[in-house]
Amino acid sequence: MSTESPHILVIDDDADIGRAAQLMLDRHGMTVATALDPDAAWVRLAERPADVILLDLNFARGRTSGEEGFALLDRLIAADRHAVVIVVTGHSGIQVAVQAMRGGAADFVIKPWSNARLLATVERGVALRRAKLEAMPAPPGGEVPLLLGESAVIAAARDLIGRIAATDAALLLRGAAGTGKTLAATLAHGGSGRADRALVTLDAGAADGAMLSARLAEAAEATLIVDQIDRLAPALQPLLARESGGIRLIATSRLDRGRLRAALHEDLLYRINTIELDLPPLTARPGDAVLLARHFLAVFAARYARPLRPLTPEAERAIAADSWPDNVRGLRQAAERAVLLGQGEVHDVADFALSLPPDDLIPRAIADDLNLSRSEEALVSAALKRHGFNVSRAAAELGLTRAALYRRMARYGL
Incomplete structure (x- = not known):
């Protein structure tokens, strides 16, 4: 059994929840990483596997269905059949938490939690994880295999x-x-x-x-x-x-x-x-190129002890538009070079040796189409593509909340 300090990942869009868990678990000899959304969670897991994952089931304000959390739970278990996931829910969400356990979660805690209850639940989760891994060989190179993408x-x-x-x-x-x-x-x-x-x-x-x-x-x-x-x-x-x-x-x-x-x-x-x-191929995976670029930048920044620099909007647009003949492998290599050779405070188009595509901010179809629904669909689709299907950024540009954008995405099948 490993003698390393247990590593815990807290996935919650409320930064205060993550900090509270981190402060408490740190005092008991655990290391804690936090992620505000699923994209950040995959980066953290690529950097270091977690003994226990504390997973909030809702990432959009006002939502209580747990839909986003269930989707992430499925992916976490598909990526690692030994994953130990503890769902975090409010008092009104006990039925949802039980449903999550039927879907593979190991346990649940209620917000606001008792520190003693949370600690005991996490310690049981750590013991369960390590029991599962006792007979398992370490992954080659220490890397966690993840098939990332939202397309x-x-x-x-x-x-x-x-x-x-x-x-x-x-x-x-x-x-x-x-x-x-x-x-x-x-x-x-x-x-x-x-x-x-x-x-x-x-x-x-x-x-x-x-x-x-x-x-x-x-x-x-x-x-x-x-x-x-x-x-x-x-x-x-x-x-x-x-x-x-x-x-x-x-x-x-x-x-x-x-x-x-x-x-x-x-x-x-x-x-x-x-x-x-x-x-x-990567060109058949709408939105995934930018998501993967951010992921690889974070992985290599951690590996080479370099600062994690954000992508400029122009770089995101160039990454999304490129044909990537070597597919994900080529994008991964480009991100590694960008981390090693980039010198600015951000990663721009030049860091990826790409050219900037024409800036078609408004789809041409809108100019000739006065149908409100079709125009709204085209605008939402354009914003999502321009931001690599980053819902938060697309929603901000459109002047919508994340929940409102999700409703339109569901309405138009985006």
Whole structure:
């Protein structure tokens, strides 16, 4: 069992709640990080995993449904099946807290809390987390794998991984370079009953018969990732299909379905494609590029002990508009360079070596369309895209509250 001080993450849009928890738990030998919203929470978790997460269920003023909190709870557990989440709710939200526990939360506390009650609940959570991790190997490089993004396509990918991770079903991951296939494979393995066993990788393009046999032996009763499976020599494909019993196979490919079927032996294709998942390019993930840029900037600022500098609006617009041919991998590298080489108080367009796109502040469709609903939808959509789907910033520009903007987003399906 770890002897390090327990690390607690408090996710609450009320900064005073975070400070109160931090002051109390600090006195009892715990380190505490705080996050005001889900975006900040993922950055904190990338910097350091939490033994216990204290999660408020509502992030918009006046909301009591817990909708945002439930969505984040699902994502936290999908990202780490050993996560210990304690929901924080008001007296009127006990039914919501019980519902959250049915959804995977470990416990709940009521606001305003008793310090003794909060401390006892957190200490139980720490013990539970460490008991879960006793038999688990540390993640490679100490990094926590996270499939971040708020776009519908990446949310669907997270959902599928969460649903099939605990099974032994074979998984075929398709997508261009840098779209996150290896990350998705790691998450699927980490959420399975084989997570405490080896995660073995085979570079299909470099494999010969001896290497394939060695990797199969190493992955016995564990998980084998076959990277770029379409490059596996035709003579070895039937061997992989025949000798991989008892192994969970996860295969990756950059080919589309038609070309992949043409490249693989029929038996091997049947063995690997129980579940298929396409990882989308970054250009097909509206709003995610800016979200990921902020996340990577925070991660690398912490890693290199550099100040965390905000993005200028021009940089956000350039990041959102760029084609990112190397996808998330390319954006991650650009953010790392920006942290290492940036010298100003902010990260501007030049830090990412991008060009500024034309500034179409008002969608052209509005000029010729006097329909109020369609014009409002276009304005809301434009503001969201311009701010990388940062709801707080888009709402401020539109002169709306976050709750009012959320209602319009729901109305227009944005």
